[in-house]
Amino acid sequence: MKYFIGNWKMFGVPKSVNILNRINSFYAKDKNRNKYRVIITPPFTLIESFAKYFQRKKILIGSQNCYQKDFFSSDTSAISPYMLKSVGAKYTLIGHSDNRAEGDNDSILKDKVKFAIKNNLKVVFCIGENKLEKKNKRTLSVLKKQLIKVLESKFDKKNIIVAYEPIWSIGSGKIPTKQELQKTTTHIKKVLKNIFKKKSPAVLYGGSVDGNNIDMLKQISEIDGFLVGGASKSSKKFIDIIKNYYR
Numbered sequence: 001m002k003y004f005i006g007n008w009k010m011f012g013v014p015k016s017v018n019i020l021n022r023i024n025s026f027y028a029k030d031k032n033r034n035k036y037r038v039i040i041t042p043p044f045t046l047i048e049s050f051a052k053y054f055q056r057k058k059i060l061i062g063s064q065n066c067y068q069k070d071f072f073s074s075d076t077s078a079i080s081p082y083m084l085k086s087v088g089a090k091y092t093l094i095g096h097s098d099n100r101a102e103g104d105n106d107s108i109l110k111d112k113v114k115f116a117i118k119n120n121l122k123v124v125f126c127i128g129e130n131k132l133e134k135k136n137k138r139t140l141s142v143l144k145k146q147l148i149k150v151l152e153s154k155f156d157k158k159n160i161i162v163a164y165e166p167i168w169s170i171g172s173g174k175i176p177t178k179q180e181l182q183k184t185t186t187h188i189k190k191v192l193k194n195i196f197k198k199k200s201p202a203v204l205y206g207g208s209v210d211g212n213n214i215d216m217l218k219q220i221s222e223i224d225g226f227l228v229g230g231a232s233k234s235s236k237k238f239i240d241i242i243k244n245y246y247r
């Protein structure tokens with residue numbers, strides 16, 4: 001199964017459902033539709049209405065983040081996995097570099113993963129090196145650390161997807177070379193096989209994915225799908241990625 005996940009970030013109002021409607025119409029008729037899943041993570045404000053609207057359709061709705069506690073608490077503005085599940089979210093991103101930059105450390109991320117899974121949300125766990133780490137050739141060790149500090153064999157790998165998003169690539173239009181990606185994704189799967197006793201969860205690539213660079217990205221066999229930011233806010237751009245992937 002391949003994954004095409006659209007991360008809307010701070011984008012969208014109720015009428016933006018039209019973008020998803022167009023993606024859904026394409027998906028419902030696509031002859032390749034059984035080979036992949038489409039998940040969109042709109043802002044918190046739209047999760048409930050979108051999840052209701054797409055309940056019987058093909059698109060699944062997820063959240064961009066969740067709080068590191070299970071149920072209810074007195075933390076102002078926090079939204080727990082339980083609350084997300086109750087409004088129809090099926091997935092949640094955890095560890096996006098935007099949230100790591102705001103203070104999400106390994107111990108917070110571990111709690112987020114734990115409570116998301118406890119509440120039957122599937123976790124898209126994001127990892128990635130920054131520009132300096134890449135320059136200093138620390139990419140592989142940084143990625144390994146990000147994985148082993150948070151993921152544990154007791155988490156069911158069916159509930160986890162890992163998204164490799166180099167921070168320097170997000171929103172920049174730059175992506176790693178094919179050789180770099182082959183090396184990093186093989187490394188990520190090796191680390192994951194060690195954690196999860198032989199079988200690796202799905203590994204996605206994210207960072208400036210578009211309808212053009214997908215031609216190169218699809219040649220890397222270790223990549224099981226894509227986390228798409230900017231290009232997921234346009235139905236045409238998002239559909240182009242899927243079309244070109246299966247071309």
Ligand code: PGA
Nearest residue numbers: 170171207208228229230
């Ligand atoms: P981008 O964002 O596709 O706009 O680079 C990816 C992400 O941050 O998830």
